[in-house]
Amino acid sequence: DQQVKQNSPSLSVQEGRISILNCDYTNSMFDYFLWYKKYPAEGPTFLISISSIKDKNEDGRFTVFLNKSAKHLSLHIVPSQPGDSAVYFCAASGGGGGADGLTFGKGTHLIIQP
Amino acid sequence: NAGVTQTPKFQVLKTGQSMTLQCAQDMNHNSMYWYRQDPGMGLRLIYYSASEGTTDKGEVPNGYNVSRLNKREFSLRLESAAPSQTSVYFCASRAQGLVGNQPQHFGDGTRLSIL
Numbered sequence: 722d723q724q725v726k727q728n729s730p731s732l733s734v735q736e737g738r739i740s741i742l743n744c745d746y747t748n749s750m751f752d753y754f755l756w757y758k759k760y761p762a763e764g765p766t767f768l769i770s771i772s773s774i775k776d777k778n779e780d781g782r783f784t785v786f787l788n789k790s791a792k793h794l795s796l797h798i799v800p801s802q803p804g805d806s807a808v809y810f811c812a813a814s815g816g817g818g819g820a821d822g823l824t825f826g827k828g829t830h831l832i833i834q835p
Numbered sequence: 836n837a838g839v840t841q842t843p844k845f846q847v848l849k850t851g852q853s854m855t856l857q858c859a860q861d862m863n864h865n866s867m868y869w870y871r872q873d874p875g876m877g878l879r880l881i882y883y884s885a886s887e888g889t890t891d892k893g894e895v896p897n898g899y900n901v902s903r904l905n906k907r908e909f910s911l912r913l914e915s916a917a918p919s920q921t922s923v924y925f926c927a928s929r930a931q932g933l934v935g936n937q938p939q940h941f942g943d944g945t946r947l948s949i950l
Contacts, residue, residue: 725877753936764839764925764941765878772936810877814936821885822868822893823939825877 724748725813727826735834740798742829744811747792752815755823756785756796759808768809769796798831806833837861839942841926847948848916856911856945858926866929867909868893868939869901871922878925884909916949923947 726745734740742756752773757765771778771785771794778785784797798805808830812823842857860867865886870878870893880893884903898920900912909928913920923946927939 755938757941762943764927764943767938767940770936770938812877821866821883821891822870822880823878825879827875827877 722747723826724751725811725824725826727809727811727829729829730827731830731832733832733834734801736803737800740796740801740805740831740833742796742798742809742811742831744794744796744826745792746794746813748813748824749792750815751813751824753813754785754787754794755812755814756783757810757812758805759810759828765810773815801831801833803833803835806831839926839928839940841924841942841945843945844943845946847950848913849950850916850918852916852949854913854916854947856913856924856926856947857908858910858942859908860926860928860940861907862928862930862940863906864928864940865906865931866939867903868927868929869899869909869911870925870927871895872925872944873922881911881924918949921947921949 755770756768759765769783787794808828810828811826839860868883869881872878882901884890887906923944927941929939930937
């Protein structure tokens, strides 16, 4: 069963507007959440992260929000730029079971339209 | 500024052939990881190594072996390749922070096709 879910396979946003990407998780033991950005034929690039002791983390145009009670996190990109067009992966760690490593969602393809 | 380097970038194998995927990092990271990504899926952990000399299974280890050759290098071996192992393989590394969590940093992947 998927422990990290990104329910929107794709999202189209106009340049300059806000992009909001969503992610839900089921494992309450996750304690560290990350967003990665991926271009075709490249590896995932780390974007921003948040610890479970926080509810918001901001880095320039990128803000991640964490709602632990709802087991939901979101990534806000403001303003959206053409170079933001990519696949965005939500990931989590600390899920218990003794294994290190990240659990990934399936990704959301963000398309920024001019 | 290489980061995580994977070789080869592309490979085609026949069923039953063996192959080793190479990964090296120059960031002095302790932990290294191997993931696979299948179409329409997120990355799934195959094996990881928390430090030199240790390796552990991840979510999908069957059909694979790994070697942590030294602190820099972590290889993934397919002993007898199967078509189900056609995938893109990513290597990653992570520092162990003194305070708090640290993100993983990924290579650009090896695209492996097994006929």
